[in-house]
Amino acid sequence: MFICLDPGHSGPAEPGACFHNLHEADLTLAIALQTAKELRQRGASVCLTRTQDIDDDGLTWRAALANEAGCDAFLSIHCNAAEDDTARGIESYYYPGSAPGLRMAGSVQNELNGLLYSLDRGVKDAFFTVLAATSMPAVLVECGFITQYQDRQILCDPAWQKAIGQALARSLLNVSF
Numbered sequence: 001m002f003i004c005l006d007p008g009h010s011g012p013a014e015p016g017a018c019f020h021n022l023h024e025a026d027l028t029l030a031i032a033l034q035t036a037k038e039l040r041q042r043g044a045s046v047c048l049t050r051t052q053d054i055d056d057d058g059l060t061w062r063a064a065l066a067n068e069a070g071c072d073a074f075l076s077i078h079c080n081a082a083e084d085d086t087a088r089g090i091e092s093y094y095y096p097g098s099a100p101g102l103r104m105a106g107s108v109q110n111e112l113n114g115l116l117y118s119l120d121r122g123v124k125d126a127f128f129t130v131l132a133a134t135s136m137p138a139v140l141v142e143c144g145f146i147t148q149y150q151d152r153q154i155l156c157d158p159a160w161q162k163a164i165g166q167a168l169a170r171s172l173l174n175v176s177f
Helices: 024-041 060-069 099-113 149-155 158-174
Strands: 002-007 045-048 073-080 090-094 120-125 138-145
Touching: 002 024, 002 060, 024 045, 024 073, 024 138, 024 158, 045 060, 060 073, 073 099, 073 158, 090 099, 099 120, 099 138, 099 158, 138 149, 149 158
Parallel strands: 002 045, 002 073, 073 138, 090 120
Antiparallel strands: 090 138
């Protein structure tokens, strides 16, 4: 299996959700690198849309990279934020009408929920660019809220980042398209 991992956002050019000095782009990269490591250890091929901070936070090139590489699956990794500091949980998105995307989103959601670190916000469909522009099953996962204390503690912990990466790898390798 050939999987494209997309650590959401880009770093200083567009850090994503922020909470004090914490940036979504840093957390998504750490989780994506753990996911890539686990996938490779399990025999999968992996491409990443970024392996460090970049100056471009465009969205269509991320999908184009996966399409041109001929990937079998695309996973965009994100962390959520909300003005309500009690909002928390994990949610997975797929492109409306994509049965393989729905199966993949369900697998991602089930594996992350199995870690019991946050609330289940469910699987949802959405017209996000990275989901719409990919030619393979694609999911965008929100691994938790950096604006909520309990989720933030998990998302910032390297041991939990590894556990989340392992769960994401299992979810991708266990789903049938």
